[in-house]
Amino acid sequence: MTDVAPVLAVLLAAALLVLGLLYLRYRFTPAARWKARVRSALAEQEARRRRARRQLAEAGHDPDDHELRREFLDRQLQGVAVEELAKYPGIGPVTVSRLREAGLATVAACGRARLSAVPGIGRVREADLKDALKKIRREAESRFDAGASPQAAAFAAERKRRQADRDRRRQQAEAEVRQAEAALAALGDQARIARGVTFFGHLARRQPPGLTPEVMSGPPAAMLEPRPAPAEPEASARAEPVLVGPVSNLSELPRGSPAPPAGAALADASHPAGSPLVLPPDTSPLGRLRAVAGLGLAVAKADGRIAVAERKQVRVFLERRYATDPELARKVESLVAEVESDLPTLGDALWAVKRTIAAEAWPELYQFAVSVADAAGERNTREVECLARVAEELGIGIKPPPAHVPAPVVATEPDGPLTEPECRLALEIAPETPLSVDLVRRQHRLLSDRFAPEKFASHGPEFVKMAAEKRDKAERAARHLLGGYNEPLEAPAAPPPTDLRHNPDLDDVFGA
Numbered sequence: 001m002t003d004v005a006p007v008l009a010v011l012l013a014a015a016l017l018v019l020g021l022l023y024l025r026y027r028f029t030p031a032a033r034w035k036a037r038v039r040s041a042l043a044e045q046e047a048r049r050r051r052a053r054r055q056l057a058e059a060g061h062d063p064d065d066h067e068l069r070r071e072f073l074d075r076q077l078q079g080v081a082v083e084e085l086a087k088y089p090g091i092g093p094v095t096v097s098r099l100r101e102a103g104l105a106t107v108a109a110c111g112r113a114r115l116s117a118v119p120g121i122g123r124v125r126e127a128d129l130k131d132a133l134k135k136i137r138r139e140a141e142s143r144f145d146a147g148a149s150p151q152a153a154a155f156a157a158e159r160k161r162r163q164a165d166r167d168r169r170r171q172q173a174e175a176e177v178r179q180a181e182a183a184l185a186a187l188g189d190q191a192r193i194a195r196g197v198t199f200f201g202h203l204a205r206r207q208p209p210g211l212t213p214e215v216m217s218g219p220p221a222a223m224l225e226p227r228p229a230p231a232e233p234e235a236s237a238r239a240e241p242v243l244v245g246p247v248s249n250l251s252e253l254p255r256g257s258p259a260p261p262a263g264a265a266l267a268d269a270s271h272p273a274g275s276p277l278v279l280p281p282d283t284s285p286l287g288r289l290r291a292v293a294g295l296g297l298a299v300a301k302a303d304g305r306i307a308v309a310e311r312k313q314v315r316v317f318l319e320r321r322y323a324t325d326p327e328l329a330r331k332v333e334s335l336v337a338e339v340e341s342d343l344p345t346l347g348d349a350l351w352a353v354k355r356t357i358a359a360e361a362w363p364e365l366y367q368f369a370v371s372v373a374d375a376a377g378e379r380n381t382r383e384v385e386c387l388a389r390v391a392e393e394l395g396i397g398i399k400p401p402p403a404h405v406p407a408p409v410v411a412t413e414p415d416g417p418l419t420e421p422e423c424r425l426a427l428e429i430a431p432e433t434p435l436s437v438d439l440v441r442r443q444h445r446l447l448s449d450r451f452a453p454e455k456f457a458s459h460g461p462e463f464v465k466m467a468a469e470k471r472d473k474a475e476r477a478a479r480h481l482l483g484g485y486n487e488p489l490e491a492p493a494a495p496p497p498t499d500l501r502h503n504p505d506l507d508d509v510f511g512a
Contacts, residue, residue, distance in 0.1 A: 026202045031211060032197060035197045038190050045183045045187065046180075048179075048180045052174075052177045052180060056177060059167075060170060060347065065385055066381060068155065068158065068162075069144075069155060072144070074108055075151045076144055076152070077107050077108040077111065077140055080140070081105065082107060084136060088128070088132035091129060095120075102118045104118070107136050148463055166347075189210070192210075193208055193210045281355040285324055285328055286328065288322055289318060289331075291355075291357060292353065292368070293318060293335055294352055294353075295365060296318075297349075298343065298345065299346070299386055300313075300314065300372050300373075302382045302383050302386035303380055309376050314372060315336055318332050318336070319332050321368075346389065350393045353394075363394075365394065369390045373386065423481050426474050427440065427443040427478060427481075429443055440481045441489070443478070444475065447474040448471055448475070451468070451470045
């Protein structure tokens with residue numbers, strides 16, 4: 001027994017050596033080399049598709065422009081000299097000079113500094129300064145959100161540039177996905193043949209079906225000259241996106257693309273594998289209903305969550321405007337839930353709307369977006385920016401109000417009567433502040449000075465016109481409020497005393 005074990009070990013080692021030599025010989029056969037090239041090409045195209053899909057997801061994500069807005073707003077405040085603080089109660093030239101001596105030359109620098117550390121600034125004066133800084137910042141935000149400053153124009157241009165860059169990267173990623181899909185489809189037949197090339201098949205001298213010297217002599221299909229991506233259509237024809245390559249999985253279509261007709265998504269007689277597939281927009285009543293629901297829910301999601309009131313506003317508008325028959329009306333509830341479960345981004349929702357809804361209906365859709373944003377209460381910054389983007393994309397020349405004030409109901413006639421909330425908004429009087437004749441006159445004088453057209457002459461005629469409109473609106477609001485008190489806009493001047501000894505204060509004291 002002891003003599004058999006070494007013999008068996010030698011035989012096993014010899015068998016393994018022979019098997020290893022045979023496998024090494026197989027690896028250097030033309031069929032095995034061709035299989036390795038095909039597998040390498042498949043792995044390269046799959047990695048390319050995964051990388052392009054990650055880039056597409058990143059480009060389709062709506063960024064938060066809050067930090068960018070704060071950066072440009074701070075630039076605007078850096079241009080406001082510290083002398084502006086002297087316009088507010090409790091702050092005089094002495095306080096301003098102390099701030100300058102401490103190195104605080106701008107309002108932005110004062111906002112970042114610890115004012116109590118400035119020599120000569122006590123607690124009372126510090127409180128006055130903080131209150132004045134808050135008012136200056138609110139006024140700067142009002143001008144910034146209205147676009148009445150160079151920094152606001154630069155902010156809008158930067159946002160537009162970044163959006164264009166995201167759109168460009170998204171188009172490049174979509175083209176990359178299409179090319180990778182086309183390459184993988186072209187490799188399909190070769191991959192099937194390559195799976196039949198095995199080591200044991202080589203030992204049994206079996207020839208896989210379809211494996212010919214002509215197939216092995218050429219490079220894999222993915223290594224051939226790739227088809228160029230479809231050129232960007234002209235603006236006049238940019239209505240129908242083209243998806244190049246076979247579509248075998250509906251979930252791989254870009255978000256916002258309508259579902260293709262039955263039989264068109266998979267390869268068939270009219271769309272064989274590897275041929276281009278053109279997907280027209282779904283302009284059916286159900287397709288329009290889906291596109292408008294996506295826009296409404298995307299606007300509702302702008303502040304981070306969809307409120308019950310916002311969801312209800314979307315359903316009511318769909319039922320009233322786009323559910324044209326009872327069958328569609330019954331589908332509204334389930335369709336809203338379906339769209340919310342796979343909520344599109346605002347960019348995708350606007351793209352779907354522009355493809356399926358006629359341009360003459362876009363102003364109504366903007367008003368619908370405004371009603372959704374206002375359904376849950378006062379607008380915040382994100383909702384204001386969302387509505388601004390909707391207006392820009394749909395070509396609506398309407399600017400939403402600043403985020404820190406409630407949106408008023410705009411009068412339909414430019415010279416029609418103003419409501420009290422509109423008057424308070426025009427005069428920048430908080431809703432909870434009691435009205436008085438002196439308060440209205442004081443705010444009117446402040447805004448008349450702030451929006452004097454000559455102050456905006458260096459910014460261009462558009463800013464001058466905007467300042468004049470705001471000044472006129474403030475005057476109309478002041479006259480309307482003072483009319484309720486039967487008081488004129490300007491306080492009447494007191495007549496000069498005829499008696500040199502006239503002194504009403506002393507008369508009251510001594511009972512004269």
